[in-house]
Amino acid sequence: MWRDFWTLSRLEQRCFFMVIVILVMVVLVLLMPNQMRYRETAALLLSLSDSTLTSTSEQPKSHVGAVLQRFNPNTVSIKQLEEMGLSRNAILNWKKYLEAGGCFRNITDVKRLYGIDTMFVARLADSMVFDVIPRKPWLPVAVGYSKGNDFEIDLNRVNAARLKSLGIDDAVADSVMKIRNTHWFKKTYTLGELKNIGVCVSDFFHNALAPRHARTSETNFVVEVNAADTSQLTLIKGIGPVLARRIVQFRRKLGGFYHLDQLLQVYGMPPTVVELAKPFLKVDNSLITPLNINQASLRRMKEHPLLGYYRAQAIVDLRQKNGPIRHLDDVMSLMVFADVDAQMYSHYFCLQ
Structure with a gap:
C-alpha cells in the first residue's frame, strides 16, 4: 500500500494527508464528553451572535436619514450618490456607464446597472427625474478616436454597412472589403480622407497594405x-x-x-x-524522442498521453514480475494495450 502511495503526485499526497487530519478531528470531536461538547458549541454561538450584533451596529447610517431630493440620474454627482448611501462599486459602475455613452431613460435602466441595490432603487424611485440629455452619436471601436471634427477609422475592423452609414461611397466600401480578403491596412484613415478617395481605390491604399498570410499561400512553404x-x-x-x-x-x-x-x-x-x-x-x-520504459518511473509514464495510469501500472507490474523488459511485444501483448497501434507505439517507447 505505502509503495503505491509514493507513486501519487505531490498534490494527491497532500490531499490524502488533509483527509486523514479531518478524520482525526472528527473522531476527537465524537469522543469528546457531551458536556464539554455542548459548552464549546454554546461559546461558539455566543461569539457569533456578538459579532453579528457588532457588525450590524457599525453599518453606515448615512442613507437612513438622508433627505430625498429630486435628481437626474444622468447628471447626478459622485458626492450625491455617496450621500444617498449607494455602495462604492455601484457608484463606479454608474459613472462608467455614463462615460461610455449610456443614458438612463427610465427606472428599468437604473435597475439593470450591475451592482445596484434594488431596495435603493425602490426607495429613490419617486426622487428620480429622467430628463434625457442629448448625447453625441455613439461610434464603434473601429471609429476609435476624434481628430478635431473628424474620426480615425480602422478599416481592418469596420464593416461595409458602417462605412456606408458614415457617408462613404458604396464603391469605396465594397472595394475595402475586397482588399481585406487578401491584405490588411497598416494605418488608420480619417473620415474626410475616405470620403475624398476618388475612383482609384487600390492606388490610394497601395503603400499602406500588407498581405495576409503571404507565406502560407506559397506551395513550397512547409x-x-x-x-x-x-x-x-x-x-x-x-x-x-x-x-x-x-x-x-x-x-x-x-x-x-x-x-x-x-x-x-x-x-x-x-x-x-x-x-x-x-x-x-x-x-x-x-x-520523435522515445521514452525508456525500463527506466522511467510510474509517475513519468502515467503523464505520457499514450499511456495514462493503468497502462503505466501494467508496465511496472511486468517489470517487477519478469525483470527488465526485453521485447516491446511483451508490453503490446498486455490486455490494456489490446486496442493500440503497435507500430506507432514502437516510435514512442524504447527498452534501452
Whole structure:
C-alpha cells in the first residue's frame, strides 16, 4: 500500500494527508464528553451572535436619514450618490456607464446597472427625474478616436454597412472589403480622407497594405511540426501564439508527432484549422524522442498521453514480475494495450 502511495503526485499526497487530519478531528470531536461538547458549541454561538450584533451596529447610517431630493440620474454627482448611501462599486459602475455613452431613460435602466441595490432603487424611485440629455452619436471601436471634427477609422475592423452609414461611397466600401480578403491596412484613415478617395481605390491604399498570410499561400512553404518553434507555427493560418505554445507543450510531453491528426489532441485545436493547415505541415517520425520504459518511473509514464495510469501500472507490474523488459511485444501483448497501434507505439517507447 505505502509503495503505491509514493507513486501519487505531490498534490494527491497532500490531499490524502488533509483527509486523514479531518478524520482525526472528527473522531476527537465524537469522543469528546457531551458536556464539554455542548459548552464549546454554546461559546461558539455566543461569539457569533456578538459579532453579528457588532457588525450590524457599525453599518453606515448615512442613507437612513438622508433627505430625498429630486435628481437626474444622468447628471447626478459622485458626492450625491455617496450621500444617498449607494455602495462604492455601484457608484463606479454608474459613472462608467455614463462615460461610455449610456443614458438612463427610465427606472428599468437604473435597475439593470450591475451592482445596484434594488431596495435603493425602490426607495429613490419617486426622487428620480429622467430628463434625457442629448448625447453625441455613439461610434464603434473601429471609429476609435476624434481628430478635431473628424474620426480615425480602422478599416481592418469596420464593416461595409458602417462605412456606408458614415457617408462613404458604396464603391469605396465594397472595394475595402475586397482588399481585406487578401491584405490588411497598416494605418488608420480619417473620415474626410475616405470620403475624398476618388475612383482609384487600390492606388490610394497601395503603400499602406500588407498581405495576409503571404507565406502560407506559397506551395513550397512547409513547416515540420516536430522541429518548429512557436514563431514558425504562427505562420500557419489559424494558429496564433496561444495554440502554438500548446502544440509545443503537448509535443514535449508526447515526445513528438507521429501523424498530423494527433494535432487534434492539442487542447483548443479546432478540426477545421488542422484540415486547412495540413498542406503546409509535415511530420518527420525520426525526430520523435522515445521514452525508456525500463527506466522511467510510474509517475513519468502515467503523464505520457499514450499511456495514462493503468497502462503505466501494467508496465511496472511486468517489470517487477519478469525483470527488465526485453521485447516491446511483451508490453503490446498486455490486455490494456489490446486496442493500440503497435507500430506507432514502437516510435514512442524504447527498452534501452
